[in-house]
Amino acid sequence: MMWEIDKRDILKWLKNLKRDFEVIAPVDVHEEVLFMPLSNDTEITLDYTNTLESPKEFFLPKTEEMFSFKKKGEDFKITSKIDDKKRVLFGIRPCDVNALTLLDEVFGGKYRDPYYFSRRENTTIVAMTCTKPDINCFCDSMGTGPSLSKDFDLLFTELDETYLVEVGTNKGEEILKLKKDLFKEADETRRDEKKRKIEAAKKRIKRHIDPFEISRKLKYVDDDVWRKLGERCIGCGGCSHICPTCHCFDVRDMSVDESGKRLRYWDSCIFSGFTRMADGVNPRETKESRMKQRYNCKFNYFFERYERFGCVGCGRCTNVCLGNIKMVEFLKELKVVILTENGKDHKKDERYI
Amino acid sequence: MDGMKKVLTTCPYCGCGCRFYLDVMDREVIGVTPTTYSISKGRLCVKGWNAHEFIHSTDRMKKPLIKKGDEFVESTWKEALDFVADRLKDIKEEYGSDSLAVLSSAKCTNEENFLMMKFARAVLGTNNIDHCARLCHAPTVVGLTKAFGGGAMTNSIDEITRADVILVIGSNTTETYPLVGSEIIKAVENGSKLIVVDPRITPLAKLANIHLRLRLGSDVALLNGMMNIIINEGLEKKEFIEERTECFEELRKTVEIEKYTPEKVEEISGVQADDLNAAARMYAKAERGMIIYCLGITQHVTGTDNVLSLANLALLTGNIGKEGTGVNPLRGQNNVQGACDMGTLPDVYTGYQPVTDEEAREKFERAWKTPLPENVGFTVLEMMDAAADGRIRGMYISGENPMLSNPDINHVRDALEKLDLLVVQDIFLTETAELADVVLPGCSYAEKNGTFTNTERRVQLVRKAIEPIHGKEEWKIVCEVANRFGYEMNYGSPKEIMEEISSLTPIYGGISHERLESGGLQWPCPTKDHPGTKYLYENGFSRPEGKGKFHAIEYISPDEMPDEEYSFLLTTGRVSVHCNTGTMTRRSGTLNREVPKGFAEINPADAKEIGILKDQKVKVSTRRGEIIINVIITDEVPEKTLFIPFHFSEEVTNVLTNPALDPISKIPEFKVCAANIERIDDVGDR
Numbered sequence A: 001m002m003w004e005i006d007k008r009d010i011l012k013w014l015k016n017l018k019r020d021f022e023v024i025a026p027v028d029v030h031e032e033v034l035f036m037p038l039s040n041d042t043e044i045t046l047d048y049t050n051t052l053e054s055p056k057e058f059f060l061p062k063t064e065e066m067f068s069f070k071k072k073g074e075d076f077k078i079t080s081k082i083d084d085k086k087r088v089l090f091g092i093r094p095c096d097v098n099a100l101t102l103l104d105e106v107f108g109g110k111y112r113d114p115y116y117f118s119r120r121e122n123t124t125i126v127a128m129t130c131t132k133p134d135i136n137c138f139c140d141s142m143g144t145g146p147s148l149s150k151d152f153d154l155l156f157t158e159l160d161e162t163y164l165v166e167v168g169t170n171k172g173e174e175i176l177k178l179k180k181d182l183f184k185e186a187d188e189t190r191r192d193e194k195k196r197k198i199e200a201a202k203k204r205i206k207r208h209i210d211p212f213e214i215s216r217k218l219k220y221v222d223d224d225v226w227r228k229l230g231e232r233c234i235g236c237g238g239c240s241h242i243c244p245t246c247h248c249f250d251v252r253d254m255s256v257d258e259s260g261k262r263l264r265y266w267d268s269c270i271f272s273g274f275t276r277m278a279d280g281v282n283p284r285e286t287k288e289s290r291m292k293q294r295y296n297c298k299f300n301y302f303f304e305r306y307e308r309f310g311c312v313g314c315g316r317c318t319n320v321c322l323g324n325i326k327m328v329e330f331l332k333e334l335k336v337v338i339l340t341e342n343g344k345d346h347k348k349d350e351r352y353i
Numbered sequence B: 001m002d003g004m005k006k007v008l009t010t011c012p013y014c015g016c017g018c019r020f021y022l023d024v025m026d027r028e029v030i031g032v033t034p035t036t037y038s039i040s041k042g043r044l045c046v047k048g049w050n051a052h053e054f055i056h057s058t059d060r061m062k063k064p065l066i067k068k069g070d071e072f073v074e075s076t077w078k079e080a081l082d083f084v085a086d087r088l089k090d091i092k093e094e095y096g097s098d099s100l101a102v103l104s105s106a107k108c109t110n111e112e113n114f115l116m117m118k119f120a121r122a123v124l125g126t127n128n129i130d131h132c133a134r135l136c137h138a139p140t141v142v143g144l145t146k147a148f149g150g151g152a153m154t155n156s157i158d159e160i161t162r163a164d165v166i167l168v169i170g171s172n173t174t175e176t177y178p179l180v181g182s183e184i185i186k187a188v189e190n191g192s193k194l195i196v197v198d199p200r201i202t203p204l205a206k207l208a209n210i211h212l213r214l215r216l217g218s219d220v221a222l223l224n225g226m227m228n229i230i231i232n233e234g235l236e237k238k239e240f241i242e243e244r245t246e247c248f249e250e251l252r253k254t255v256e257i258e259k260y261t262p263e264k265v266e267e268i269s270g271v272q273a274d275d276l277n278a279a280a281r282m283y284a285k286a287e288r289g290m291i292i293y294c295l296g297i298t299q300h301v302t303g304t305d306n307v308l309s310l311a312n313l314a315l316l317t318g319n320i321g322k323e324g325t326g327v328n329p330l331r332g333q334n335n336v337q338g339a340c341d342m343g344t345l346p347d348v349y350t351g352y353q354p355v356t357d358e359e360a361r362e363k364f365e366r367a368w369k370t371p372l373p374e375n376v377g378f379t380v381l382e383m384m385d386a387a388a389d390g391r392i393r394g395m396y397i398s399g400e401n402p403m404l405s406n407p408d409i410n411h412v413r414d415a416l417e418k419l420d421l422l423v424v425q426d427i428f429l430t431e432t433a434e435l436a437d438v439v440l441p442g443c444s445y446a447e448k449n450g451t452f453t454n455t456e457r458r459v460q461l462v463r464k465a466i467e468p469i470h471g472k473e474e475w476k477i478v479c480e481v482a483n484r485f486g487y488e489m490n491y492g493s494p495k496e497i498m499e500e501i502s503s504l505t506p507i508y509g510g511i512s513h514e515r516l517e518s519g520g521l522q523w524p525c526p527t528k529d530h531p532g533t534k535y536l537y538e539n540g541f542s543r544p545e546g547k548g549k550f551h552a553i554e555y556i557s558p559d560e561m562p563d564e565e566y567s568f569l570l571t572t573g574r575v576s577v578h579c580n581t582g583t584m585t586r587r588s589g590t591l592n593r594e595v596p597k598g599f600a601e602i603n604p605a606d607a608k609e610i611g612i613l614k615d616q617k618v619k620v621s622t623r624r625g626e627i628i629i630n631v632i633i634t635d636e637v638p639e640k641t642l643f644i645p646f647h648f649s650e651e652v653t654n655v656l657t658n659p660a661l662d663p664i665s666k667i668p669e670f671k672v673c674a675a676n677i678e679r680i681d682d683v684g685d686r
């Protein structure tokens, strides 16, 4: 069944939810739209293009205490810290929902990460169909937006007068029911209205790639391409910080007199320290090798492991790149050089891929 | 996630002045969130992205320390401040005000710097106050003031993309001012032309249309050469020179001589005449030509000459006083501009009002209700000399680390050890603090309200994200010492301190914390309704009759040039992950992991010649000292040249550097000295 809610009632509904949940929603703080826990005096905003930062940190915090330890005589007391707060995440876009399901793959499997999944399972996902793509978005090409057909508990879509609300799971149904009087049944014509909105959003997406072609090409790219890209990278690490699917972390102890805590915090393959080994040897010593890693991770390694691409086309890494590297432009210009069969001359030849 | 907050503040590292949010959870700062707001536009450099990491370092000092015998003993604030005030009073009584000196900090806020300045002048009664700008941009302040009447960046960061030719000289911008570097890259992508003047192949040099790889220290010759070409080819802007400048004839006579023809300049600088011709034409013909420079220009015995030469070049081609042009020094630390603006300098009050100017002095005397000293005080290096020979007896150092940042460290150690009283206020027990009699714990930027002024004169708010870790706000410390002298310094908040600053400082006249709530303001901002100033000198220079002044400058070589004994040129600099003496970045896990130790870069040809392999340890020595350090072999440095970053206390680069001073601005020649390099191990033993 489909529902509808008046724009003005959304905040009412969310405020009501705050009694039982921590509600994370897009909030306008100093002109920046950020995902933040709602407090009594915050106003949510519905008018924004993709947020500069994704809500990744509500599942994988930037710094997280895993446990604390205390030495008492001969004994160590270890107290672990698992966050099991009930949350509602309102307004997450399709690209970021797809990023979350990718993180599920990474943190799941044989060694399930209890920290991540405790947050994940205790969070109800209220997604928002994307009607306002940003200039660098290319979700359409990656199959991750601007619409969403699964992996949500509730899905909102902005229509002309109201928001259309679709139910994905019981978890979603539950929070809708908490203030049912705000929702009214939507008729079938709304479905067409939604379609039109999605078509309009698609038209606004200006960047397109063919990820399968990119994936094949990346395997054969000439070293020169990586060298040039490496020269452009200033090594800020912003691209992985901001990427909703980047998930690498490092672990560090903070202790004084053998008591303290173990922290894990976001890390990045852009850093040379990420792969440098104890005696100084580094398999990815140069920036070019790290660039190669980053792009192949997104378009090949992820795919090899999970049969999906590791990039959801949100365009954020382009927004923050200090070296002004524009991912889509770079990928579109990829030229592949293959030694021809006689081995004599280098020739641009794409027959092989 | 109880109490998750995001607090918008300003980066504590470099003068770009990026803004970001500090993410606070349960009173701990756990991360950084970028913002599209302000110049950062969503971008940050590696230091910015990790600017939260050092805040809760276990090395943070929690309590004041007093040295008893050879040991530091924790004390209460009361005991420590009583001790500081009593000892300062004793010294003042016995040896007079000028036996005391204060070093303030470019890391601290404008409000804190203002109070330190007021404390030195009104309470201690001395003009002996300085800070580390001396060690980076003193020639900028002196040189640009002589030429234009003001010592700051003339234009703004967001104008870089509007320049059609950008001349970057003596700046490895992408490493040291990453955000400015990023704007330069953007400009080049949009079609601006780029000229890079640097002995090293910097990342920008790789992008440049022309890279002039000059010999270290030959800047004046090269710039005179460019002007020689411009005048010879009639490319100077005659109307501009006529209407808006003076002393052109003297300049012309100097640069036109035989010595500065492109061929002769090639002999001095090693830059081919053709390349110099091309660069001169490119810059002179620009509609909007912008000069960007940094420490490669200033840290020379000819630092002021270098700056004046850049000013000459801009005046000659009319590339100043309009958008996308100008002479733009990139000012080092987050608040080095602000510390200068606040008058933590031996010769000026806030806003560059001279202490020797009677009217200015009377204004401050009236406001502060106390007589003020008339003589110009000591600069940081003069302070060290004076401490060494007993003219200075007591020093109060706030947030500075001269034991790493000054040249000739051994001399600094001797000087500081001689003092009767050394007070150091810092967030960590730095190399300098180790020598102190009393150490007062300071606050990190996350624990304070106030303002920083970035390199483009933009005053921006710093907001408190967490309460001070040791319980006392930093600005209150000096107030409490002042009050013990019987001089009332009582403010309710940093906001009130800014009110006093703006009432005494015309260029800050319209600046208040209320106005800054909605974004930064660029000085001059004289009145409450003034929108601030994006670029300077649109309608005239701040000199008599509004005219810019040419200075005829002759080339002189660096103080110490290679000889048989010391056959290499040694130059120093920075890497992107670390900030100055590393007190903060070396304690940030991610940053320190990136570059955990010092290194010396050497050209492959030299490495082969001496027989050294990658990562091998070598001994680098100069007439002043020696260090053991690992090498990196790279053709990014020219032959017979060594490059060593100065962030590392394990390999103190500044035992090597030459303390020879620029006679005008008193900056030491960090950028060039003669050195020797030797292998110390067998090649096999790394």
Ligand code: SF4
Binding pocket: A239, A242, A243, A244, A245, A246, A298, A310, A311, A312, A313, A314, A315, A316, A317, A318, A327
């Ligand atoms: S790689 Fe870039 S575009 Fe792709 S998901 Fe990550 S941030 Fe978004």
Ligand code: SF4
Binding pocket: A232, A233, A234, A235, A236, A237, A238, A239, A240, A270, A317, A320, A321, A322, A323, A324, A325
């Ligand atoms: S954002 Fe750009 S400059 Fe920064 S690490 Fe990534 S590729 Fe390099």
Ligand code: SF4
Binding pocket: B011, B012, B013, B014, B015, B016, B017, B018, B044, B045, B046, B047, B048, B049, B177, B178, B179, B180
């Ligand atoms: S160090 Fe400079 S460039 Fe880097 S984030 Fe801070 S202000 Fe910006």
